[in-house]
Amino acid sequence: MARHHEMLMFHALSQCPSLASAALRLNVSGPTVMRAVARLEARLGVQLLSRSTRGVVLTEAGVGFMADCSRILKAIDEAEVSAKGWHVQAQGNLTVLLPLLFSRYIMAPMLAGYMDQYPDIKVFAHYHDRFPNMHEEGMDVAVLVGHLPSCSLIARPVGSVRSLVCASPGYLALHGEPVVPQDLHHHRLIATQANQDWVQWPFQQEGEANSLKARTRLNCATLQAAIDAAAHGAGLMRCLSYPLYDYLSSGRLRRVLQPYEPPSIPVHVVYRERRKAPMRVRSFVDYIVEHLREHPALRADAC
Template identity: 60%
Template structure:
């Protein structure tokens, strides 16, 4: 029982970063908080926290322990809720991992609808452009583009994303439409997201990868900035299709070099435990899956 209480104090301290704040929040003394952390560190034989005048921060061991600690505490809470007959309604904290641009262009209305349907669930978003370590990082559900992070996970297919190249109708009318990837070397190219002196765009022909390396005419710090400038007629931009989808539908941008596009990348909704997953996880998967599959930007076959 004391171990469970110590873990709760540790989790609260990781969230608030202040001994005094946690003590006030939990209604205990600062000495009680300190003793709880000391017991955990002694039991694990690891330093979990670094203390300074500015508060506390996690060590590497503390980061790893926090993921396990959060998962265990949530499982205990789920078990108690089930025993009390509360498991029929989703509740608790849901850790959701998604690519950054997914959160900008596709997820917001789905999240808003889910939170309205499940008011007792709190969603914590983690936005990264990498594959997550779901168990190590305490992640409940992840949206993964491309290679899946582990074979032990449950992966539900959502659709596909495509790497496409496009420009405005005005630009193509003035400068001509590239017919093969090599033609891009005579065009104005717009780089984004850190590409400065050189950019490299990928294409595919007869199963072979074609990489075009060129100096951009213009470099933007963000993809959205590059898209906006392309819509204004400054040049060509390459991106995954979903940030470009609305611009293509409205006619602001036109797709070029479609026969040379790389193979589409699969998108999966990934989670752990399968049918044993908590109600909050199953409720999110059940809500999000059909809505993601219906999104036109994720269809396997894309309009020209």
């Protein structure tokens, strides 16, 4: 029991920006948290936290121990939930990983709809554009854009996206439409990152993948700024298709060089394989898979 208590204290302190916030999260005093971690370090014979005036940071040993604590504490929670019968009721905490831009353009209304339908579930949403180690990081579900590495996760395909080049009809009427990728050297190109003098855009030509490097005329610090600039006639820009869907559907932007686009990129909902997944996981997966498959921006023939 004491070990479980110490793990709880250490895990909370490692997840919070300060001792005060960790104590508040656990509803105990700051000294109580530090005494528990000190007992843990003494018993293990290793330093888990490095303390300074700026707060606490994990040591190398602390990082590894924190991952193990997360897995153990989650397993304990799940055992209790299963014993209480929560595996047949949609309630409890749900931790999901979502790509940052994909969440902004596609997932946000779906999250709101899911929470309306399942009011007893508390969602912890993490936003990263990477493939997670879901076991070590304690993730229940992830939405991933890209080809999946071989792993033990269950993956449900929900659609695909493409890398598109587009410009406003006004710009194309004034400057002409590129017919082959090499024509881009004679156009105004918009970068989706600040201070980017060059872009290197991938294309598929005669069945082979290659890329074209060309100078930019406008560098935007955010993707949305680049899209808006292109919609107002500033030049051609390139990005994945899902943030462009409304612009292409409304005619504010037009897709060019379509025959040279790289192959489509799959989108999956993945979760950890379990004999009996809790209802909170199954409810989220089923809800998100259904709504993503219905979203027009993820269809192969979109725009």
